[in-house]
Structures are given as C-alpha cells and as structure tokens.
Amino acid sequence: MxxxxxxxxxxxxxxxxxxxxxxxxxxxxxxxxxxxxxxxxxxxxxxxxxxxxxxxxxxxxxxxxxxxxxxxxxxxxxxxQRPAELADLPAADDPQLAIDVQDVLRRLSPEHRAVLVLRDLEGMDEHAAAAVLDVPTGTAKSRLHRARASFRKAWSS
Amino acid sequence: MNWPQVELTDVERFRALAAGVPGAAVTERVLPQDPDRVQAMLADLDVFATIQADLVSATLEERDGDRVVVRAKGARGQRARLEGQLRPGWCWLQSRFLITGMAVAAEPGGGTRVALTGGIRVPGRAAIIPIRVRHESNKTLDRLQELLRERGQ
Structure with missing residues (x-):
C-alpha cells in the first residue's frame, strides 16, 4: 500500500x-x-x-x-423503481432474511439499502453505520427500521 | 442472505487504475473479433512489440504467476526493463520511464472492447507526461486491428 x-x-x-x-x-x-x-x-x-x-x-x-x-x-x-412502502420490522438474524433479497431490495430507496448493507452485510453498529453515511445515528436507525419493515411486509403479503 | 454481487470487467477495472495515474488517457475501441482471439493475440509479446510504435522487441525475462519482467528494446536502441502483471485480457507494465497497459472485455452484443493507456512516465511516479498519448494509443489500436485482419479467418 x-x-x-x-x-x-x-x-x-x-x-x-x-x-x-x-x-x-x-x-x-x-x-x-x-x-x-x-x-x-x-x-x-x-x-x-x-x-x-x-x-x-x-x-x-x-x-x-x-x-x-x-x-x-x-x-x-x-x-x-418506486420507493418502498413500509410496515414493521424483522431483526437482522430473522430467518426470513435468508430468503433471496433481491426483489425486496429493489423496492427500497438507495439510502435504505445502504444502511442495510452496512448493518447486516458489513456487521457495523448503528453509530458506525451513521458515520459512514454521514447522518445522525437516529436517522440511520430509523432507515434500518423502515428497511427491515419492508422485508417483513414483502414476506407477509 | 443472498446479496447481489457485482463483477467488473477488466476494462472497467482498467479505467479505475488509469484514473490513479495523472496524465494517463484511456483509449478504447470495439473490435469485431471474439475476446478469446484478441486476448490470445495480446498475450503474445511479439505482438505487443509489433503494435507499440517505439518497440522492436519484447522478451519475457521472468514470470511468477501473473507477475512478469519484460525486456523491451526500442527503435532507437534504447532498452527498458518493464515489470508488472500479464494475464489473459490484462497487461500492466512499468519501467522507470514508461507505463503501458491494455485490457480486454467481451462487448455486450458481440465483439471485443480493447482499452489502452500508456506513455512516458514522470520518473518513478504514478504519472504520465500527457503528450500525444491518445494519438499513440490510436495508432497502437490501428496496428492491432490490422494484425487481427491479416491473421484472420
């Protein structure tokens, strides 16, 4: 390097x-x-x-x-694509999240996908994810909540 | 979790590497031949020397995986020890005074995209003196195209 x-x-x-x-x-x-x-x-x-x-x-x-x-x-x-419609949330280790995620990701905004990637793929905590996204921790938290909610909604519909 | 993955072509990666070299210009052309054929031709150092304007020969001196050392001889008798990576569809070589690179990727819809960069290196630095670099790359692509036609079907 x-x-x-x-x-x-x-x-x-x-x-x-x-x-x-x-x-x-x-x-x-x-x-x-x-x-x-x-x-x-x-x-x-x-x-x-x-x-x-x-x-x-x-x-x-x-x-x-x-x-x-x-x-x-x-x-x-x-x-x-249209922005996601949102409901309530599963946790990161929810077995439902092990299903192919591509269709659900497509319905989320890029910002929501970014927080999901940092939390669930990169394993960062909310504070660190918020720092990468340059948003307050509360914003990252609510985006994550809403992103996971759309997964829940997709699978329960 | 089945996350979508992205795989970049060698040409896409090549543009990124060249972006880190001030003065470097990437010249690209889509050729009608299949990628395998273009790759095979560019892997041949005799072809490499033939299509580069200022070279008369290029000889492989060392190879360790994709890392190589190539001895190049110029038209005016100058010699260069080029080191770098050479693998199918990818070539990136530098000496103290030269940088040269090529990448190849299948073009959606058919044919092969070839990307070139190179020129006189600001000695020891990741920078190219930006004089006639596109002109030279276009001439190199012309010669490659001609060679592919000559050795065609």
Missing part, C-alpha cells in the same frame, strides 16, 4: 485486485442493476484519492465509505 501511494503503479494494480471484490460486494446490493457502474465509479474515486489516504491500514474502511457514497449516488441517478 505504501508503494502504491509512492507512485508504484504495479503496486496500485495489486491494490486494485484486492479492493475490486470488496467494492463490488458493497455496491451490488445498494446500486442493484447500476452496480457495475457504481463499483467502477467508486474505484475511480478511490484511485484518484489513494495518495491522500493518511493511514494505509485504514484502506478498506476508507474504500467502504467511498463505495457506499458512490453506490447511493449512482443508484439515485439511475433510479427507475
């Missing part, structure tokens, strides 16, 4: 190899059919800013914040 920041482009290529699956994992559930565009734009932003990262050990956390931001932005840009 230090070599990549010093301008070794072969080392940058190795950073790219390491980051690509991770960025794809974040962008896929948030940007859905725009996931590839979002992941590409996130990686572009990451590589443009790589030299400015102060603490190389923080690479993945820094990349995660950029990936979430770009995924929400690209998803909003390309959004064609």
């Amino acid at each position: 230090r070599a990549a920041q010093r301008g070794d482009t072969v080392a940058m290529n190795e950073v790219l190899d390491a980051l690509t699956p991770y960025v794809g994992r974040i962008c896929g559930p948030i940007a859905l059919h725009d996931g590839a565009d979002a992941a590409q734009e996130a990686l572009i932003a990451i590589f443009r800013g790589l030299h400015s990262l102060q603490e190389p050990a923080a690479l993945f956390g820094w990349a995660r914040a950029i990936a979430v931001r770009e995924a929400v932005r690209v998803a909003r840009r390309g959004q064609r």
Whole structure:
C-alpha cells in the first residue's frame, strides 16, 4: 500500500485486485442493476484519492465509505423503481432474511439499502453505520427500521 | 442472505487504475473479433512489440504467476526493463520511464472492447507526461486491428 501511494503503479494494480471484490460486494446490493457502474465509479474515486489516504491500514474502511457514497449516488441517478412502502420490522438474524433479497431490495430507496448493507452485510453498529453515511445515528436507525419493515411486509403479503 | 454481487470487467477495472495515474488517457475501441482471439493475440509479446510504435522487441525475462519482467528494446536502441502483471485480457507494465497497459472485455452484443493507456512516465511516479498519448494509443489500436485482419479467418 505504501508503494502504491509512492507512485508504484504495479503496486496500485495489486491494490486494485484486492479492493475490486470488496467494492463490488458493497455496491451490488445498494446500486442493484447500476452496480457495475457504481463499483467502477467508486474505484475511480478511490484511485484518484489513494495518495491522500493518511493511514494505509485504514484502506478498506476508507474504500467502504467511498463505495457506499458512490453506490447511493449512482443508484439515485439511475433510479427507475418506486420507493418502498413500509410496515414493521424483522431483526437482522430473522430467518426470513435468508430468503433471496433481491426483489425486496429493489423496492427500497438507495439510502435504505445502504444502511442495510452496512448493518447486516458489513456487521457495523448503528453509530458506525451513521458515520459512514454521514447522518445522525437516529436517522440511520430509523432507515434500518423502515428497511427491515419492508422485508417483513414483502414476506407477509 | 443472498446479496447481489457485482463483477467488473477488466476494462472497467482498467479505467479505475488509469484514473490513479495523472496524465494517463484511456483509449478504447470495439473490435469485431471474439475476446478469446484478441486476448490470445495480446498475450503474445511479439505482438505487443509489433503494435507499440517505439518497440522492436519484447522478451519475457521472468514470470511468477501473473507477475512478469519484460525486456523491451526500442527503435532507437534504447532498452527498458518493464515489470508488472500479464494475464489473459490484462497487461500492466512499468519501467522507470514508461507505463503501458491494455485490457480486454467481451462487448455486450458481440465483439471485443480493447482499452489502452500508456506513455512516458514522470520518473518513478504514478504519472504520465500527457503528450500525444491518445494519438499513440490510436495508432497502437490501428496496428492491432490490422494484425487481427491479416491473421484472420
């Protein structure tokens, strides 16, 4: 990582190899059919800013914040679906959540998908997720509540 | 939980890497040939040397997985030790004074998208002197296209 920041482009290529699956994992559930565009734009932003990262050990956390931001932005840009209708919630370990989530994700807004990804895929707590999303903890909490509620609604309908 | 996954093509990844190299311009072209054929051709270092304007030869000196060291000889007798990654559909090489890269991806609907970048490196830095880089890449793509036609069906 230090070599990549010093301008070794072969080392940058190795950073790219390491980051690509991770960025794809974040962008896929948030940007859905725009996931590839979002992941590409996130990686572009990451590589443009790589030299400015102060603490190389923080690479993945820094990349995660950029990936979430770009995924929400690209998803909003390309959004064609209606926003979700919302009801009440299952917990993160609810067995209902083990069902294919794609149809339900499609009915959520990008912001709701982002908080779900950070909490349930990345395992972050509400406080940390709120920091990545740059919103108050209460907002992250209510988005999560509403996102899970739409899962409940989808399965009970 | 069955989360949707994203897989980027090598061309999409290539654009990101080039974005981290100030001065680099990515030139892309869609060729009618199948990706396998284009990949096979670009994996051949003789082809690599033929299509690059200033090279007369490129020889593989070391390989460890996809990491390679290539000795290149220029038209005016200059020599370069290029190191980097070479695998099907992907090539990224640097010396102290040069950066060159190519990526290939299947184009939806048929054909192959080829992306190129490269040029004179700001010594030791991730930066390219932005002079005639698109012009050179277009000439390289012209030669590749010609070679594919010559060695065609």
